[in-house]
Amino acid sequence: MINIEVLANDALKLKIEGKLDEADFQKIGANVDDLTKINGTINLLIDATAFEGWSNMKAAQTHFAFVRDHQKKISRIALVAGHEWQHWVAGIVSIFVHPEIKIFDADGIIQAESWLKNKKMAA
Numbered sequence: 064m065i066n067i068e069v070l071a072n073d074a075l076k077l078k079i080e081g082k083l084d085e086a087d088f089q090k091i092g093a094n095v096d097d098l099t100k101i102n103g104t105i106n107l108l109i110d111a112t113a114f115e116g117w118s119n120m121k122a123a124q125t126h127f128a129f130v131r132d133h134q135k136k137i138s139r140i141a142l143v144a145g146h147e148w149q150h151w152v153a154g155i156v157s158i159f160v161h162p163e164i165k166i167f168d169a170d171g172i173i174q175a176e177s178w179l180k181n182k183k184m185a186a
Contacts, residue, residue: 067094073102074179078110084118088129099136106138106179107162112145112169130160137162141175144168 065087068076075094098105117123140162142153150166157164167175 065091067091069098070108070176070179073098073104074106074108076108076110076176079114081113082115082118082122083126084122085125087122088125092129092133095133095136104136104138106140108141108143108172108175108179110143110172111149112143114145114149130156134160134162139179140164141179142166143172143175 064080065083066078066080067090068078070076075098077091095105117126142149142164144150144153144166153164153166165175165178167178
């Protein structure tokens, strides 16, 4: 499940809890598409501290397709990781995608939000 919170007119906070399914990415896609129609690109704060994987392989494939199709609409991603493997995966993914990604430890939600806001002001 993903809870979506609008942080600003060009920033979303995504809190991932449990396992993700295909419908989660339809929900995110609609929010990202709406904001990017207005702003061009947006920033994301992703709280993955309670992320437990995907409900099935189709959900994982939908996630990867979402990243492929939406990555150019995202300027920056602040990822709050709950597991060491998330640091590794995000580091590898950052090589191949458009957004600037900064990874924070599980207790770094405030620093992550601050980083996004400071980057936004500097841009």
